[in-house]
């Protein structure tokens with residue numbers, strides 16, 4: 598269990614733009630540019646991609662929490678940096694249908710839980726849509742505000758948002774760029790939980806630990822099924838559901854669970 602504090606103190610100059618810490622079987626990724634409300638940087642995005650690779654490659658990591666430092670989640674792309682180095686000038690010949698740091702065109706194989714305090718706007722709400730469970734402090738703010746600056750939500754929101762919330766609300770959010778309160782975000786289903794300010798990370802860690810205690814094969818198969826069957830006709834989807842589900846039922850873990858129940862003890866899942 599890492600002794601590192603979940604909420605690092607105010608950023609010292611030598612701190613990286615993104616912190617990655619182990620909490621048992623949970624990896625906590627903290628966007629760490631609090632002076633800029635955790636606006637994205639190249640360094641931050643490089644560490645994010647490394648963290649996603651670590652989550653997918655290490656079987657002992659069973660869930661991941663994404664949060665921000667200094668009472669903010671993420672203010673999206675660094676607009677000030679854009680005045681001197683604009684992404685539009687470096688996109689020639691690049692396939693931006695996959696932007697791994699923002700989990701566009703890539704999904705983690707383990708559950709990703711967002712712990713949001715303060716602003717999660719533009720790129721912040723874009724990456725939020727790649728998370729599975731979402732917890733926000735009451736003062737959190739959301740929105741996809743790229744259009745306010747003549748930009749496009751290249752993090753995937755024009756595709757994902759209408760699939761995650763009602764069309765007309767997605768259209769309003771994408772086309773006006775306005776910000777939403779945490780209560781409004783919960784009301785429309787963009788997030789699942791609103792907690793008192795300052796409690797999003799502790800709540801997200803509790804949820805992550807609950808997930809990590811469950812059968813890892815079952816958790817990953819449920820996640821895969823939810824994602825791979827999105828938009829499929831029901832009967833085709835049940836083919837995927839059954840194939841992945843039977844792989845779980847045929848595992849040693851699927852025998853360990855009922856045995857542990859009968860013996861009145863905690864299951865010891867080995868992921869096989």
Ligand SMILES: C[C@H](/C=C/C(=O)SCCNC(=O)CCNC(=O)[C@H](O)C(C)(C)COP(=O)(O)OP(=O)(O)OC[C@H]1O[C@@H](n2cnc3c(N)ncnc32)[C@H](O)[C@@H]1OP(=O)(O)O)[C@H]1CC[C@H]2[C@@H]3CCC4=CC(=O)CC[C@]4(C)[C@H]3CC[C@]12C
Pocket residue numbers: 632633634636637671672673674675676677678683684685687688693696699716718719720721723742743745746748749750751752
């Ligand atoms: C498309 C993807 C995303 C794009 C975007 O996100 S556009 C940015 C939109 N952001 C906003 O609209 C938020 C602006 N900020 C605010 O509204 C407010 O600051 C706040 C609500 C966030 C907070 O308000 P506050 O009152 O609490 O605090 P403030 O006083 O306002 O701010 C405090 C302090 O922070 C500074 N600050 C805040 N926000 C920002 C910001 N966004 N940028 C810079 N600085 C910010 C503020 O100025 C204050 O500072 P101070 O000095 O004290 O005055 C893109 C995302 C990633 C891109 C990819 C990156 C990799 C690539 C590289 C290439 O070369 C090719 C393309 C690409 C793949 C690229 C593609 C596009 C992306 C996917």
